[in-house]
Amino acid sequence: MHVITLGVPQGVGEEFERGLHEEGARHAVECRVQHARSLEELPELLPPGLLVLWDAGGPVQDTLTLCQRLHARREPSRSQLVVLTARGPDELHTLEQAGADECQAPPGGRWGARLIALERRLRSLEPSALVARGGGNRMRTEATLQALLEFTLAEPGPDFFQVMVRQLSQALGVTCALVGELDGSAVRKLACFNLGDFCELPPYTLAGTPCEITVDQAICHYPDGVAARFPEDTMLHEQGLRSYLGAALRDSRGQPIGVLAILNDKPLEARQLDYALINAFAVRAGFELERRRQRDEMERSRDLLQKTLDSVPEPLLVKDRGYRWIAMNSAFCRLMGRPLEELLGRTDRDFYSKAEADALRRQDEQVFTTGQPHEAEDSLTDASGQGRVLLTRKTLFTGGGRSLLMMLCRDVTERKRLESQLRMADRMVSAGTLATGVAHEINNPLTFVSANLTWLEEQLTEMIVVPEALPEMREVLSETREGVGRIRELVQDLKSFARADDERTGPVDVHRVVDGALRLMRSAMRHRTQVVRAFGEVPPVRGNESRLGQVLVNLLVNALQALPARTADDNRIQVSTWREGPHHVVLEVEDNGQGMPLEIQRRIFEPFFTTKPVGVGTGLGLSICNTIVQSMGGRIEVRSQPGQGTAFKLRLPVDGVAAPLRGKEAVLPL
Incomplete structure (x- = not known):
């Protein structure tokens, strides 16, 4: 017989x-x-046998708590709980309600009779699984194990x-089986099978219920009288439940x-194996x-x-x-025109x-390989055949x-179209500004070409060309050819400056x-x-000839307008x-004009910023120049001081170099 004493003083225990x-x-x-x-x-889980609890005589609640915990961890049908206490009748009754089978004054007596009665009871118990007394229902251990095996192998579906x-409930032949999730100080029902059918249960508080003891002690068994032990648990009383x-x-x-619990409207005995089975479930x-909590948490995190x-x-x-698309936002879905x-x-x-x-x-x-961010402007054609220009920045992160x-991207298709229109408009403005000078440049050679042709016509109408006139005629023809060439060259420059096919890039001769x-x-x-002209030996740069020409004309016009009213020899x-270095060519336009203060230098590349009178300047010229240079992978810088002139420096990538220089405009000291 296994005998356990708890808290018994050493002398009394011996x-x-x-x-x-x-006695044994x-x-x-x-x-x-x-x-x-x-x-x-x-x-x-306490083994079958005799349990002896010593009451030290302090607050009765301490002894009550120990009694309840011992009772929750034992098999009542296979054990005897004796409390050695000197308390009065009212407190003895409270201890018996808490789970004590007997209350004896210390040091107790008649231990031999208790040993005989307990031994007889243990021999009389059948080696069955859970037994519901009074109903005649017995569930064999093999059937319970079979139910556990089927349950363990079942796929964790929604039900x-x-x-x-x-x-x-069906395997053990009990009135009710339920499982609930702890939610603070309450239990929220997950499933309940009661009286042969599923039922709904509202959340209920743990305090004053056998589930509270279960949570505290891991396993809890009340073979009978559970409703009387927990008078605050209304469910036990309303359904007439007796065991838990x-x-x-x-x-x-x-x-x-x-909490997982089975309840019955009849007394419910259990053995050690039954505790193991309910614990396995x-x-x-x-x-x-x-797993469901983790799944729900993942879904909340994903949301x-x-x-x-x-x-x-x-x-x-x-x-x-x-390279699979594993996450995206609604803006990307709208860009692609497809749902997530x-x-x-x-x-x-x-x-x-x-x-x-x-x-x-x-x-x-x-x-992925370098771990370095990447920026690019990509022209793409999607599945619908629509062309798009995307400005993207790609960044690597690990976890x-x-x-x-x-990848964070921006659809700049419409912006690129508007920029192209602005560039063309700016070219036309510049062409209009140069119109008078261009007309004069064309008119000069055209005048002497026309005069030469008239003279030749007069000479040829006489039908007689004296040998002495031949050298003069050759000279006139040469001058005429030169004048026509000048006109052709000027027209070609104007056409190259104003043409719209400015999306192509390739090697560009800076000097040309x-x-x-x-x-x-x-x-x-x-x-x-x-x-x-101060030209050095430079290789071709990567870019667009007409765009670079537009930038240079703008800079020359600005430089000319910055010159004060003085003689040409002084300007x-x-x-x-x-x-x-190996990767860049520098093109600089410098004047000795009026210069600019620092506050203006900081704003000259802003769109629509101008120091010219209203109606004279649009404020887009330098902004467009900056955009063009950056689109070629270069950078534009300015240095200036009032009264000492201004210099614009274009740093352009050499054609064939893989990594273009990225950056914004810079204001440098003179």
Whole structure:
């Protein structure tokens, strides 16, 4: 016989153990005595036998709590709980309500009779599983194990808990089986099978219910009289329930998260194996509840992430290492013209041409490999055949051992169209500004070409050409050819300056562009300033010839307008070129005009900012120049001081260099 004493003083315990062995020997009952100072020294499920609790005489609530906890961890049908106490009748009754089978004045007596009665009771108990007395229903252990096996192997579908409580109720032949989730100080029902059917239960508080003991003690059993022990639990009274067996559901950290319980309207006995079975069901249910909590948390996190992404006004896309689209915001879906469900899991190759998709993949791989952000302006044709220009920035971020690429993009198709129109309008404005000078440049050679042709016509009408006139005629023809060439060259420069096919890029001869711009400006500058060329040996740059010519004409016009009213010998405009390192060519336009204060230098590249009178300037010239230079991968800088002139420096990438220089305009000290 296993005997456990809890809190018994050492002297009393030694006398108790000696007398117990003597009584046991007299009645042929072998006793194994275990002394414990606290509940923590005892197993979670107490073995069958005699339990002796010592009442130290302090507050009765302390002894009541120990009594309740001992009762919750034992098998009442296979154990006897005796409290050694000197309290009065009212408090003794309270202890019996808390689970004590007997209350004896210390040191107690008649231990032999208790040992005989307990031994007889243990031998009389059948090795059955859960037994409902009075109803004649017996559930064999094999059937319970079979139900557990089927439940364990079942797929965790949406009706997982409903299946579990129904199997428990039917297999064990009890009135009710339920499973609930802890929600603060209450239990929220997950499933309840009562009187052969599923039913709804409102959330109920733990306080004053057997579920509270279950959560605290991991497993709890009241074979009979459970309603009387918990008078505040209205469900027990309303349904006439008499017995209760429950187990706590715990998460992977061992924290209680729910309760599994079976209740009956008849007394309910249980053995050690029954506790193990109900606990196995509880463990399986705990795993499923924790999985659902994690799934719900992931769904909440995913919803929060989606709402966060949707709050970004620009189209945003996230790719995994396999280049698949795994997350995006609503702005990106609108850009693609498709719902989220049709875009998740897809790749660039599902929507763009092979060449475009391959180019995008090379960009992605560069970011994945180097970890460095990448910016680009890509012209793409989507699956509907519509052409788009996207300005994108791709960034790598890692988390949880996973590398992801986030792409923030902007559809600049309409902006590019408007920019093209603005550039063309600016060219026309510049062409209008130069119209008088260009007409004069054409009129000069045209005048002497016309005079020469008239003279030749007069000579040829006489039908006789004397040999002495031939040298003069040859000279006239040569002058005429030169004049026509000058006209053709000027028209070609004007055509190159004003043409609209400015989207093509390639190698550009900087010196040819400078010569063409100076020819267009020759008439306007001839009587106003000296023009100095300071050309170095430079390779072709990557860009567009007409765009670069537009920039240069704008800078020359600005330089000319900045010159004060003085003789041409005192004014100077110098155009210089040189190579700066292996990757860049510098083109500089410098004047010795009025210069600019620092506050104006800081704003000259802003759209619509101008220092000219109303109706004279639009304020777009330098802004467009800056945009053009940046689109070619270059940078424009200015340095100036009042009264000392201004210099605009264009730093342009050499054709064939992979990495263009990115940046904004800079204001440098003179």
